[in-house]
Amino acid sequence: MEFVRTNTSLPVPQVYHAFERASRVYIVMQRIEAPNLATQWCRRSEASKNKVLEQLKTMFEELRGLEAPKGVGVANVDLGPILDHRLPRQSQWGPYSCIQDFHKALVDDQDLAAVEDDSFSDLQELARFYHQQPWHHPVFTHGDLSSLNILCEQDEVVGIIDWETAGWLPPYWEYVTAWNVNPQNAFWQEEVDKFLTPYPLARDMDAVRRKYFGFY
Structure with missing residues (x-):
C-alpha cells in the first residue's frame, strides 16, 4: 500500500x-469511513455508475504506468x-524471472x-497462449478488484483496499482476476470491461487453466 x-x-x-507478534504479522492502518460498491451498486443511477467507472479507469491506467524493476518477471x-x-495447491508463488515461468x-x-x-x-x-513471444513486461496489479474492495462516498x-495479492504480474492478470468474481459479486462481471482493458482470449484461456489445474 505504501508503494x-x-x-x-x-x-x-x-x-x-x-509488526510481528507470536509469529503473526499485524498492520495498523487508516480506516476509510465509506461503504464498498457491493452494498450500493445496484441502487445507483447509470450516471452515478459511469462517474465511478471513469474514476476507476483513470486510476488503473495510472497504476499500469508504473515501470517494473529490471529483470522482474512475476x-x-x-x-x-x-x-x-x-x-490451487499453494498460496505463495514464485518469484519468477519471466512470465513464461509463472x-x-x-x-x-x-x-x-x-x-x-x-x-x-x-x-x-x-x-499457444502461454508460449506466445514476446510477452510484454509485467505490470503492477492489485489482483482482487472485487466491488467489495472499492470504497465510495457518493x-x-x-479507497482501494486489500492489496495482499498485489505485485508484478502479466498484463492480463488484473482483468481475469477481476472478472472471475465470487457468486455474491456476480453483477460485477458486467462492469469490469468498462474500466479495465478487456482480454477476452486471456479470460477464455484462464477458464481452461482452471478447468484442468484448479479453480480459484
Missing part, C-alpha cells in the same frame, strides 16, 4: 505501523513470492505443447 501511495494518486489507506512489490489464496508453474510444470490428442484442443490452445472513489 502505491508513494508512486501514484490512488486512494489507499495510510499504513501507520506494521513477483510481489518486494520482488518476493506473490500471495494468492485463490490459486505460466509453467500454473500448469504443474507440464509441457502442454506436447499434447497431441485433438480431443484436448483447448489445452493445445492454452499452450460518486467519489475514496
